[in-house]
Amino acid sequence: MLDTSLSPLPPVVHGAGDPMLPVKTRIVDRKQETADTFTIELEFENGSEFTFAPGQFNMLYTFGTGEVPISISGTPGTSKNIVHTIRDVGVVTSALSGLNVGDKVGLRGPFGTYWPIESCKGKDIVIAAGGIGLAPIRPVIRHVMENRDDYGRFIILYGARTPEDILYPEELGQYKSNLDVEVWVTVDRADRSWRGHVGVITTMITGAGFEPEKVAAFVCGPEIMMHFVIMNMNRLGVTNDQIYVSMERNMQCAIGRCGHCQWGTEFVCKDGPVYRFDKVEHLFNIRQL
Amino acid sequence: MKNKPLSDLMVVHPFFEGMDRDHVDFIAGCAQNKRYKAGEFMMLMGKEADEFYLIRSGRVAVEMDAGNRTYVVQTVGEGGIIGWSWLNPPLSVRYDVRVMDDVSVFAFNAQCVRDKCDADPDFGFNITRRFMKLVVERLMATRLQLAELYA
Known part of the structure; x- marks a missing residue:
């Protein structure tokens, strides 16, 4: 039985004691x-320094445009x-996309629950991510890589639309x-220049050949993808209390x-995003909940 | 030293999981070992679907030639199955199958298997059900790909 107590960390309030107040940051790399x-x-x-746990998110504010929740995709812990990693899909993310090194961004956070990677020590870690879903789970990957001796097998399954989208x-x-x-790594479609796997991510789950009872699975991607990944993991004997998901809502x-x-x-913002x-x-x- | 019968080697392939040994022995009469080198085509679109393959090792790409461009629809590796057009008319291959990494396969003579399916309906139903599962899996995968799973 893995960790059930995914309560959010106490919020770290950078904005003069008000979690609703964005704090100014500067883009140092893009x-x-x-x-x-x-x-x-x-x-x-x-x-000042910033501390977060893998899976948490920040609210990023582009001045004059609006605010958007974005998962943190760096190495977990404390750092400056x-x-x-952001996909340009809306007004705010498009505005963020247009910013350059030196430009300012408002930030609130970090918020939300986290991947319980510490309590999964000794387990075989299976990551299943699709598309931009690799970004919120990258802190877990980096944590496991930096603490490799604490974990058993480490399997990363990743699906993208095309090789160019990886x-x-x-x-x-x-x-x-x-x-x-x-x-x-698998892609949905490719031409002959791609030497890797083509097919949906679910086809790799069977091939990965993990021992179900040893697994802690971290699944991140669109809900339709997570649905089918979990279905396939269940079929192999991985139970739902061994699986963690990251949800996305407004x-x-x-x-x-x-x-x-x-x-x-x-x-989802405070009880999740990781469940x-x-x-x-x-x-x-x-449906449509 | 006596060689193992082919059916002894075949039973470890996932396709035969749970199949009665009698049926494995029965279909083994239609099978032979084959090897293909990387770059070779195991199947070509439009040709007669006279064989199907169970992959023992290696990897192939199922491709669709769209004139000016070739799309890889799927890659299939060890434990996979290639070819189900042999089961029903028009018995013609629908995709190209190109070898990516050298493959070793059990190749089945389609006419031989069809004849055995007709001769033994219980065996035929068993084989058809296994191919039905494959077709459903491929259909599901295609639907997921169409649904832009990672969008």
Whole structure:
């Protein structure tokens, strides 16, 4: 039985005691990852440090445009750098995409629950991520890589639309070069220049050949993907109390007050985004919830 | 030293999981070992579907030639199955199958298997059900791909 107590960490309030008040940060680095996805690295203008746990998110505010919840995708712990990988899909993310090194971004956070990686020590860790879902789970990957002796087998399953959409390809390549890390990448469609796997992520789950009773699974991606990944894991004998998911809803206040992210009895911004799957399974299959 | 009968080797392939040994022995009469080198085509679209394959090792790409471009629809590796057009008319191959990494397969003569299915309906039902499962899995995968699973 794995950790059930995924209560949010006490909020770290950077904004003069008010969790609703954004604090100014500055972009210190920007990298275009794919055609529609980019990574920015932020630092507080006042030079203070930032602490987060893997799976948590920040509210990023582009001045004059609006605010958007974005998972933190850097190495967990305390650092001056705050890393976010963002897909340009809306007004605010498009505005963020247009910013350059030196530009300012408002930040509130970190918020929410976290992947319980500490309590999974000794387990075989299986990551299943799709598309931009690799970004929120990257802190887990980095944590496991930095504490490799604490865990058993480490299997990363990642699916993307095309080879051009694969996130962090160099990093995945580096992980794969470790003999004790299994990295399986698949794409939905490709031409002959792609030498890797083609097919949906679910086809790799059987092939990964893990021992179900030893597994702690971390699943992140669109809900339809998570649904089929979990179905396939269940078929292999992985039970829902061994599976963690990260949910995405319309998070606005990030402190459970506005109700925009309500999901049944849950406020995803404060009760999530990371859940042990058996705790939310009943909500998962309700349409349009 | 006597060679193992082919059916002894075949039973470890996932396709035969849970199948009565009698049926494995029965279909083994239609099978032979084959190897293909990387770059070779095991199947070509439009050709007669006279064989199907169970992959023992290696990897192939199922491809669709779209004139000016070739799309890889799926890759299939060890334990996978290639070919189900042999089961029903028009018995013609629907996709190209190109070898990515050298493969070793059990190749089945389609006419032989069809004849055995007709001769023994219990065996035929068993084989058809296993191929039905494969077709459903492929259909599901295609639907998921169409649904832009990672969007």
